[in-house]
Amino acid sequence: MTNFARATNATPMPAISSKGRLMPPSPIRKLVPYAEAAKKRGVQVIHLNIGQPDIATPDVALDAMRKLDRKVIEYSHSAGFESYRKGLAAYYAEHGIAITHEQIIVTNGGSEALLFGMMSCFEPGDEVIIPEPYYANYNSFAVSAGVKVVPVRCTIADGFALPPIQAFEALITPRTKGILICNPGNPTGYLYSRAELETLRSIVLKHDLFLFADEVYREFCYDGAVHVSALALDGLDQHAVLIDSVSKRYSMCGARVGAFITRNTELLQTAMKFAQARLSPPTFGQLASEAALRTPKQYFDDVVAEYVQRRDILVDGLNTIPGVICAKPKGAFYCVAELPIDDSDAFCQWLLESFSHEGHTVMMAPATGFYAEPATGRTQVRLAYVLEQPQLKLAVECLREALAVYPGRLAPANAAVVESR
Amino acid sequence: MTNFARATNATPMPAISSKGRLMPPSPIRKLVPYAEAAKKRGVQVIHLNIGQPDIATPDVALDAMRKLDRKVIEYSHSAGFESYRKGLAAYYAEHGIAITHEQIIVTNGGSEALLFGMMSCFEPGDEVIIPEPYYANYNSFAVSAGVKVVPVRCTIADGFALPPIQAFEALITPRTKGILICNPGNPTGYLYSRAELETLRSIVLKHDLFLFADEVYREFCYDGAVHVSALALDGLDQHAVLIDSVSKRYSMCGARVGAFITRNTELLQTAMKFAQARLSPPTFGQLASEAALRTPKQYFDDVVAEYVQRRDILVDGLNTIPGVICAKPKGAFYCVAELPIDDSDAFCQWLLESFSHEGHTVMMAPATGFYAEPATGRTQVRLAYVLEQPQLKLAVECLREALAVYPGRLAPANAAVVESR
Numbered sequence: 118m119t120n121f122a123r124a125t126n127a128t129p130m131p132a133i134s135s136k137g138r139l140m141p142p143s144p145i146r147k148l149v150p151y152a153e154a155a156k157k158r159g160v161q162v163i164h165l166n167i168g169q170p171d172i173a174t175p176d177v178a179l180d181a182m183r184k185l186d187r188k189v190i191e192y193s194h195s196a197g198f199e200s201y202r203k204g205l206a207a208y209y210a211e212h213g214i215a216i217t218h219e220q221i222i223v224t225n226g227g228s229e230a231l232l233f234g235m236m237s238c239f240e241p242g243d244e245v246i247i248p249e250p251y252y253a254n255y256n257s258f259a260v261s262a263g264v265k266v267v268p269v270r271c272t273i274a275d276g277f278a279l280p281p282i283q284a285f286e287a288l289i290t291p292r293t294k295g296i297l298i299c300n301p302g303n304p305t306g307y308l309y310s311r312a313e314l315e316t317l318r319s320i321v322l323k324h325d326l327f328l329f330a331d332e333v334y335r336e337f338c339y340d341g342a343v344h345v346s347a348l349a350l351d352g353l354d355q356h357a358v359l360i361d362s363v364s365k366r367y368s369m370c371g372a373r374v375g376a377f378i379t380r381n382t383e384l385l386q387t388a389m390k391f392a393q394a395r396l397s398p399p400t401f402g403q404l405a406s407e408a409a410l411r412t413p414k415q416y417f418d419d420v421v422a423e424y425v426q427r428r429d430i431l432v433d434g435l436n437t438i439p440g441v442i443c444a445k446p447k448g449a450f451y452c453v454a455e456l457p458i459d460d461s462d463a464f465c466q467w468l469l470e471s472f473s474h475e476g477h478t479v480m481m482a483p484a485t486g487f488y489a490e491p492a493t494g495r496t497q498v499r500l501a502y503v504l505e506q507p508q509l510k511l512a513v514e515c516l517r518e519a520l521a522v523y524p525g526r527l528a529p530a531n532a533a534v535v536e537s538r
Numbered sequence: 539m540t541n542f543a544r545a546t547n548a549t550p551m552p553a554i555s556s557k558g559r560l561m562p563p564s565p566i567r568k569l570v571p572y573a574e575a576a577k578k579r580g581v582q583v584i585h586l587n588i589g590q591p592d593i594a595t596p597d598v599a600l601d602a603m604r605k606l607d608r609k610v611i612e613y614s615h616s617a618g619f620e621s622y623r624k625g626l627a628a629y630y631a632e633h634g635i636a637i638t639h640e641q642i643i644v645t646n647g648g649s650e651a652l653l654f655g656m657m658s659c660f661e662p663g664d665e666v667i668i669p670e671p672y673y674a675n676y677n678s679f680a681v682s683a684g685v686k687v688v689p690v691r692c693t694i695a696d697g698f699a700l701p702p703i704q705a706f707e708a709l710i711t712p713r714t715k716g717i718l719i720c721n722p723g724n725p726t727g728y729l730y731s732r733a734e735l736e737t738l739r740s741i742v743l744k745h746d747l748f749l750f751a752d753e754v755y756r757e758f759c760y761d762g763a764v765h766v767s768a769l770a771l772d773g774l775d776q777h778a779v780l781i782d783s784v785s786k787r788y789s790m791c792g793a794r795v796g797a798f799i800t801r802n803t804e805l806l807q808t809a810m811k812f813a814q815a816r817l818s819p820p821t822f823g824q825l826a827s828e829a830a831l832r833t834p835k836q837y838f839d840d841v842v843a844e845y846v847q848r849r850d851i852l853v854d855g856l857n858t859i860p861g862v863i864c865a866k867p868k869g870a871f872y873c874v875a876e877l878p879i880d881d882s883d884a885f886c887q888w889l890l891e892s893f894s895h896e897g898h899t900v901m902m903a904p905a906t907g908f909y910a911e912p913a914t915g916r917t918q919v920r921l922a923y924v925l926e927q928p929q930l931k932l933a934v935e936c937l938r939e940a941l942a943v944y945p946g947r948l949a950p951a952n953a954a955v956v957e958s959r
Contacts, residue, residue, distance in 0.1 A: 130777065130802060130804070130805075131715060131747060131777065133805060133808050134658055134660055134808075136658075137808035138808070141811065142810075142811050143811070143815070146616070146814060169613055170610070174610055178611075179606060179609075182603045183603070187595075188595065188600075189591070190595045190789070190792040190826070192590055192792050195567065225794065226816065226817065228817060229646075232816075237557075238554065238555055240556055240557075254814075257811070257812070257814070257815030263662075263684075294552060325552050327552050356551065368610055368611070369611040370817070371612050371822070372611055372820065373794075373818070373820040383551070383554055387555075387558035387561065388558075391678070391682070393567055393675075393678070394678030395650065396675075396794075398794070399646070399792065399793065399823055400792025400793065401792070401793065401820065401822035402820055405822065
């Protein structure tokens with residue numbers, strides 16, 4: 118964590134807010150200066166630290182920009198262009214999600230949808246249960262809204278499956294107001310089964326909680342697995358909120374176009390007031406996103422086939438390294454690996470500062486940022502398989518060599534303890 | 539205000555948050571359904587209600603989209619593309635503002651810059667003094683951050699000049715943490731003099747407050763008046779925050795590209811954590827904004843000349859209507875007019891619902907939304923002169939006719955009372 122001791126300014130300055138001090142720095146980006154230094158030394162850094170795919174954005178989306186025929190780049194409706202929302206409603210219908218365009222607010226990425234949801238649903242001090250490890254930025258939105266994240270632990274031994282219903286029941290207090298899931302999951306790649314979602318449904322209804330479902334990786338399901346949306350569950354019209362984004366679907370992270378979707382009218386009207394305050398989501402990104410709705414099915418088939426190959430190379434490769442455990446994910450393009458190391462922050466920094474193998478090293482995200490209590494993730498890392506296959510093969514070899522020489526490597530006995538947790 | 543009584547849902551639902559209930563609906567957009575109904579009846583609505591200019595976006599910005607040569611629309615740096623920030627630093631240098639690219643965070647419009655600032659600087663319950671009338675959405679960002687807006691009243695009789703320093707001193711409490719100005723001002727068009735800014739400087743330094751300066755209308759200064767930035771004042775490096783946006787400058791409101799700028803390193807690092815949480819500002823909008831930095835000076839000269847003519851038509855025209863008072867603004871493209879009416883919300887709605895003049899009517903923003911206490915603005919409206927001159931002439935004639943027949947018109951005696959306030 119950054120040191121927030123007051124700077125020694127020449128002149129006095131007003132104090133920074135408590136939220137500002139509490140807000141965590143990005144665990145994914147904090148190693149960037151070390152990566153830059155490595156590159157300056159001539160080391161080639163293989164970036165598995167961030168979910169920025171190298172997959173091409175669909176031509177149909179880029180063509181919408183190239184054929185732009187507007188004279189004035191105006192605000193859109195605060196909920197987004199009606200034509201785009203109607204297109205989205207049709208897209209969801211194809212995915213078994215019955216939603217009208219009036220139940221959709223287009224947002225500045227999934228990030229803003231999460232912020233609108235947290236602000237609209239929760240009081241400062243309210244508790245939201247999140248299966249962990251979870252997407253690090255959930256902590257940031259929780260800090261913004263003053264919400265307390267209550268983690269429910271998933272284990273690598275279970276492949277990061279949903280914990281049993283009793284684990285949730287044990288965490289529910291009078292302040293519990295919601296459950297937040299990411300499905301398929303970042304950072305684990307875990308895809309919830311229908312049975313697991315029914316479990317969540319029953320908890321939500323029993324305790325009258327909001328269920329936020331971050332489904333931005335919907336298209337990325339492997340091995341014949343089928344995605345089940347929270348909005349496809351019965352009886353959750355007043356409880357379920359779908360968080361979505363075009364970032365990963367069309368490899369268009371920079372478009373900053375997401376969506377906040379619910380059938381709960383009062384909640385939708387509330388979120389709409391937050392949307393009006395920031396006037397509109399981005400016009401260019403919406404034009405590209407609306408065009409992207411015409412992306413041919415072949416594009417997704419090709420992308421999924423590519424990701425399956427990448428996953429197999431990375432995960433199977435990692436599991437051949439002594440002391441490494443990595444569950445095979447059924448979705449998204451991340452995996453969490455358990456390593457025989459003392460401290461993942463130190464290891465990831467060491468890889469950039471002190472290691473190279475045939476001129477290469479690997480950049481990963483320490484899993485400490487993906488747990489409510491950072492120490493829980495100290496022997497795990499998150500890897501994003503967003504690069505071409507030869508790069509992934511090279512990354513596995515780098516890690517194999519690195520773990521053989523890393524000074525903080527755990528002895529086999531200790532490693533076994535880690536494995537059995 | 540919207541009625542936030544709990545909806546009578548068939549199934550129970552968890553409660554909406556207090557912030558969600560407190561968040562004001564947009565006062566600018568709440569009349570939209572009445573405008574839509576008027577259009578359906580065949581009435582032509584002249585839109586002076588919203589700051590969406592009809593001015594063409596510079597070709598150089600649109601060409602950047604048309605010549606897009608990227609294959610993947612990636613995230614940018616969370617602070618925005620470095621090349622764009624370097625271009626911005628050069629732009630500010632030309633405007634007498636010494637800033638490095640590392641003191642700039644590119645945001646999703648000025649809106650997000652304000653939210654980052656409020657979240658980073660203020661505790662829930664802290665007080666921020668804002669000269670009123672002020673941009674309505676400041677209330678929304680204050681609600682998001684739990685901040686209390688303390689208005690300091692500007693009067694139409696003084697042309698909405700900054701109140702004397704004593705008026706500020708009288709409002710300062712131990713919870714006062716900042717002052718927020720909009721310069722040139724929305725909704726008043728008032729441009730602060732250097733002397734007024736020096737007054738603000740002395741208050742800020744005396745009480746160790748943050749000074750937020752929303753300067754998104756910097757280019758729109760008339761009659762030879764010169765804009766003075768808060769960042770051009772001496773000794774405010776730890777206190778001043780510049781809020782900026784390309785929305786109005788390049789008539790590119792839909793780009794959603796703004797900036798949070800400060801020389802206060804600790805504050806910048808804090809805001810940067812909020813920026814990292816939402817990953818990046820929009821890539822397309824940044825590409826267009828970076829290209830827009832090459833907009834020729836002639837573009838601005840032409841736009842300013844056009845706005846001066848529009849302003850004169852609208853403001854001079856309004857002042858010929860009996861009982862109407864409108865100060866002549868020196869900047870931006872808004873004015874606030876005092877009307878001889880009972881209630882500006884009722885009047886603006888009546889214009890859309892029950893009035894037309896030769897097939898036309900006018901849509902304006904009731905000033906109730908621009909005051910901390912809505913009742914203060916009940917005899918005022920905000921008009922945006924963002925349409926072509928013939929439309930503005932027609933708008934004046936519509937208002938003249940409307941005020942002659944409006945059932946809620948104040949009698950001349952009452953009107954005189956209003957004028958003298």
